[in-house]
Amino acid sequence: MRCGIPFSTARLDRLLDDAGIDVLIVTSKHNIQYLLGGYYHFQFDYMEAIGISRYLPVLVYVKGALEKSAYIANRNERDSVRNRTSDGHWMPAVVFGSSTTVEAMALAVKHLKSVATSASRIGIEGSFLPADAADVLRKDFGHGRFVEAMRPLERLRAVKTAAELEVLREASERVVASMIDTVDQIRPGQSKREIIDHLRRAELSRDMIFEYGLVTLGTSLNRAPSEQRLAPGDVISLDSGGNYRGYIGDLCRMAVHGAPDGELLDLLGEIDLVQQAARVPIRAGLAGSGIYAAANEALAQSTHGKQMHFVAHGMGIVSHEAPRLTSSGPVPYPADDANEPLEAGMVISIETTLPHARGFIKLEDTTAVTADGYEAFGDSARGWNRISG
Structure with a gap:
């Protein structure tokens, strides 16, 4: 495990290899919390704070290239992220600006296009991906092959530190x-x-x-x-x-x-x-x-x-x-x-x-x-x- 990273990148990469995944699009609350070492924006702990769309944090993880990963954050998360990083916790590059599921996925797709190839196999969490966000992903990255990522992610979490x-x-x-x-x-x-x-x-x-x-x-x-x-x-x-x-x-x-x-x-x-x-x-x-x-x-x-x-x-x-x-x-x-x-x-x-x-x-x-x-x-x-x- 790399210093400061809250999970084993080597274990995750092996699991992704086994599942045939090159890039992860993580959208479930529990896996976001796990991969970010416990972080989750406090404003959305219980209910949706805005009401026109659900809160959708997105983590883009590139197998074998942690430095290319990014966290897509709600526009209201700046203070939470600042507190997290100032306390010494690891965070990937953070992209702010989303308020809706569509905006969050659009930002994720923009980052994905900058780090992935047309042959990349994209891991998604189908049960935790809103339909409108999935439409954005498929429309803008339709040449990618989508693979269910639930199992490699839960197998990563299964062995506790x-x-x-x-x-x-x-x-x-x-x-x-x-x-x-x-x-x-x-x-x-x-x-x-x-x-x-x-x-x-x-x-x-x-x-x-x-x-x-x-x-x-x-x-x-x-x-x-x-x-x-x-x-x-x-x-x-x-x-x-x-x-x-x-x-x-x-x-x-x-x-x-x-x-x-x-x-x-x-x-x-x-x-x-x-x-x-x-x-x-x-x-x-x-x-x-x-x-x-x-x-x-x-x-x-x-x-x-x-x-x-x-x-x-x-x-x-x-x-x-x-x-x-x-x-x-x-x-x-x-x-x-x-x-x-x-x-x-x-x-x-x-x-x-x-x-x-x-x-x-x-x-x-x-x-x-x-x-x-x-x-x-x-x-x-x-x-x-x-x-x-």
Whole structure:
């Protein structure tokens, strides 16, 4: 990795070679953030600030020629870019002047024509490229061959640096701490909306951005916010994604009002056995499908295995990213990495769910692949956490 560059240009160039790409046109928020080392213009963090078009940052990357790369910035980004570079962070050449998707792509095309040849194969992110911007690109660079770039970019992000792993560790620990804080504060009679608000405030107090809270109460399996209220003796699942410095902490922990009875202890114990079994084989070099093989063996031996749902997926800047290990999970996508070896630095979320007559019972854990095993992040509070009052 070149000094000051937040990603490995050698790894990216190899991935682009494999995909048949000469030049990248990056337009997704998450890949812009990754390639620029965490930068994203604050004015468009939540909503479009203007309303006539969406905010479209564009990064043009030329394989093997980093010096030819350029970042196409909104006309309002000058101060943000100035602050970023004055703090010593790397940025490619910056072209200001866009306010709309069409203007942004027109500027990108102008730069592209100055650095690419007519035979260049252009990598695009089809799902993250607005139709009007795509029209500009195809009209003005129609002789180029367009190639989908989602896979090489997510494979680049899949192996985390030591600094990224530390942020993910912090994100995980802060989410779990926020859940325990929430359990300590909630009482019977409070609604799911109020409980989620507790969780939101707890994550915000830990310097996180609250992204979502999936909460169930009692015997209901409904995880959306509502006015349903916690009753005495209810079980509660807290599943939350909290963003810390651009990376996701995504875990699930269980709580119960009062003391858990023997059945509840057994049910969560069964889930934990599956979770632990799935972890055992994790190490660099293991085919990703090995995680599922271990989990499926544990499910086959579990009393409630046929009712349980198990899934393992990569995570980082995005909650579900490479390595992609299944095509039959709750979010359908190709199992592109199921038969590929895991690499040290990959981060995998492991989750087992049991929709039961006693309620929605689930554990979700975060594991980082190491050379000879794994390391779990935020691995506390995995039993029944007690709600008092």
